[in-house]
Amino acid sequence: MLDLRFIVSNIDLVKEKTHARGYTEIDFDEILKLDKKRREIIQTVEKYKKERNEVSKQIGMLRRKGEDTKEIEERVKSIKIEIDKLDEELKNIESEIKDILLRIPNLIDDTVPIGEDENDNVLYREWGEKRNFDFEPKPHWDIAEALDIVDFERGVKLAKSRFSLYKGLGAKLERALINFMLDVQTKNGYLEVMPPYLVNEQTMTGTGQLPKFEEELFKCERDNLYLIPTAEVPVTNIYANEILSEEDMPIYMTAYTPCFRREAGSHGKDVRGLIRQHQFNKVELVKIVKPEDSDTELEKLLQNAEEILQLLNIPYRVVTLCSGDIGFSAAKTYDIEVWLPGLGTYKEISSCSNFKDFQSRRANIKFRRKETKKVEYPHTLNGSGLAVGRTFLAILENYQQKDGSVVIPEVLRKYMDGIEVIKPS
Template sequence: MLDLRWIRENPDAFDAALLRRGAEPLSAVVVELDESRRKLQTELQTAQARRNEAAKAIGKAKAAGEDADALIREVSDLKASVQEMEASERDMAARMDDLLAGIPNVLKDDVPDGADEDDNVEVRRFGDVPSFDFEPKEHYELGEALGMMDFETAAKLSGSRFVVTSGQIARMERALAAFMMDVHTEEKGYLEVSPPVMVRDHALFGTGQLPKFEEDLYKVDTGSYMIPTAEVPLTNLVRDSILSEEELPRRFTAHTLCFRSEAGSAGKDTAGMLRQHQFAKVEMVSITTPETSNEEHERMTGCAEDILQRLGLPYRVMVLCAGDTGFGARKTYDIEVWLPGQDRYREISSCSVCGDFQARRMKARYRPDGEKGTRFVHTLNGSGLAVGRTLIAVMENYQQADGSIVVPEVLRPYMGGLEKITK
């Protein structure tokens, strides 16, 4: 959520920020509603003060034996007027909250302009794209041939966009998650957290999924929601809190299941397990001061890259353009891994710096050293990595002509020393 005072004082910059995202200017609407509400608040305060003053005058008039009928009528009229103004003020406040809740974050100046993913800009690459002396297969072809990936049975159990993995493929998926978590917690300074995967609506509002993206979520009968990413519970660990500057940065990581309806993705990536309703992900979240959030963004992206480097997977880092940057982000790096079966790079991680956008929604603050007042923290989130997509990348990049899959060296200790997955 954006700072209303900043919008009021910088209407042109606010409209320019919206135009960069392809949205219509809103400064006139926001400022007009704000001015109307502030005017009403002034009138309300004046009426309340006069009501209190007249009520005291009634007592004095009666004590002096004077006629207080006019004052009584005035107090009665003022009471009704105050109630009407209070109701109007509440309505205006709700309208302003709804308006601000639907406005995306302001992009950083160095985010490139552009309309969609075709305008994203490559930052760097790692590793050489592998060459094969045979036609490389896609992950689902490999997995089904090995008898360890079953989409047909999953569809009978749960419908489309689900998979049942088994045997050494299932073990490799578990090994990948354990490897990622060990690196992040033992080497990168992240605190391991095992959060709930079901949250209330205020948690999703805090990180920006609600109210704008409700159709992408799974809502359960209790009114709670299944998390689309562990970013939600991890970031909300600091909601409604005031931290000391010494406590920052705080870094959290979690390996959880995630659930997405994939609304709007009909017809996209229907084959295989690239785009699933249920998937596993290792998430990283950082809570920082404003002065250190940009540096933390680069650090977090590096942590995700390190996982891919240790696995020996070729990838590239893209900075998302204005039109492709997510609702709550100020700047995002997408890490795209090479998939030989598709002969293209595909996203495996997004690392975003959100500034104080989420902190305002969560009321998450810190007290700077030597200051009495508080400031909003900055929040960051990133995939470190999407476990299923990493499994896909390992399978496709390490496939052999006979359909077997070589196990990357860093994963072998997690798989009992197994060097190759065979049928």
């Protein structure tokens, strides 16, 4: 959430950066109007309070003199009534302002390229060499079905479309990837946590999923809880409504969770296979850092996520998202896109973002400077380290063999009880 005072003082800049993201429907004139009314009410209340204090002193003086105070006491009562009315009006106006603020996206960083959509993203770097196949590489769904390690039809039967059933060595490989990713990131200094998979409305609001993206969420109406779309939500909010000390930071946390997304608006996109599922596994990386460190911490976070693909020896590229493709809460985002030879394209496998103080304001996460004792909002960052299902399918496509088998990357074999190859039965 952006600071109201910053918006009012920098309205043209905020409009420019918001419009660059494609958010042209926000009524900034209404914000200015409401803020003006808010300040007028506050000033009026202060005047009434000053008058009430002065009149109250007069009552004391008159009583000591034995004089009648009935008329002046009536004035105190009328002032109280006016203050109560204004306080209620102020409460309603501040609620209106907050509702608008919650729907305004974060300001993009000055280093973010301006563009309309994913076609305007900018290549940041590439890693690895694409394998030359002496046969026509297959898409992962054909490989998985032939090896009998993912059952797409029964996943649909158990739930609905875009749910899958992993089994046998498929389930084992998925679990191996989760453990491998967690082991790498805990060695990189991240504290492993295991958060709830259901969270409340306040937690969803803290990271920016609510109110704007409610249609993307699975909600348990009876309990007013939401299934998490990413571990970013509960992990970032661990310190909601708390004041940390400067010595506590930087805070690095990692978590494995299943993730649940309706994928509203993605009809017809990546319908086949494992790319766009309603339920998928992911290992998340979250950082809470001092504001002056967040740019450097984003680069480190990106490297931590990239390390997984490097250890697996799977080629990928990193792109800087443009203004029209960046997420609602992010100030800057790098996407890691893995190469999929069976599909002949790159697909996003991790987004690494710096949110600056956007989420910490929403979640009310603060820290106190050691020397000045000043309380500030820290910066939050997160990234996938990685999306497990997409890593699974990247292994199938990049390590497939002509005979239909799939070689297990060497770093995963100890997690697979020494299994080196998944062979057709």
